[in-house]
Amino acid sequence: MSEIIIEPAKNNNNLGALIKLLDDEKLTQTVGLLLPLQEEKRAQAIKMFICHNHVMVVKINEDIVGMIVLSAWYGDEGKRIAHHYEVGYLLQQDQWNKGIMTAALQKFISILPSKITIHAECKQSNYRSQRVLIKCGFIYDKDDLWQCIIN
Template sequence: MFNSIHIETDRLKLRPIGLHDLDQVFAIFSDVQTMKFWSDPPMQDRAQAKKKVLRNVQANQNNAALSLVVESKVQQNMIGQISLFNIHQDSARAEIGYVLSRSHWQKGLMTEAISAFISFCFSDLNLRRLEADIDPANAASAALLKNMGFSLEGFLKQRWLIDGVITDSEVYGLLKSTWLDKHPL
């Protein structure tokens, strides 16, 4: 099912990732500023990008995780990615992650993409809860999550070791009922 998901907004298409996205994946995930708050260091070569894309394609095929490209309708190319992972069907919950190419920051594009993605998760996938784990220093991501209705639920000290640097995490949560109060399906 995950390989057939397509979501459209006014300016964007969300579609399954594929090998044709390899150059854009490398461009996004190798950018030091874009990856500043990510849980992996920036990619150093295209082989890493290919491995990531193949892993995402396989996860989509197995319905183990969902990786969607955020594609600009105007430019008709990948400008970001949204993922759903650690999916617990019995508990109807999962984690989300997202990244946007630096050249597209501050344009409301991720707000548009995440809003459509959340609606899809709660309606089509019938999830009850979404979670997000972010670096506490990532003010833009915290603002996005709060704007979407997520609540800060926890602070995890020294959770990640990335390129020799230990970082903390903030954990945010959003319930379907909270989302539906503001965004009826």
């Protein structure tokens, strides 16, 4: 397998490739990322998303094939919960079943600070994503929620 690199999406060289990755409407809908259809508005929405979240791109041979997003976690009452975050990720379909996202997410988790809890939402029918979460130390919580405690 080629070397998997993760790096911040805020690098301006990544924006065009990230926009291209997110042009796959089926992929973005699968993960629940709703973006405008108009190209200019879509690019602006992606820029804003990057500014408001911790977004890492996943690269293989300098090509962006996926992304990982870490954002604030809010409780049932809509209040921000300290030291709790939500992770989300997506990967080009032609790269599925190669262990890429598992390796990328493991690298990502290894650079996070200690004493935090990471939550992930994963549909019960999404077995591929569930395998990624399990291999990365997440445990099933309830409904579609998983969590990982970083000690």
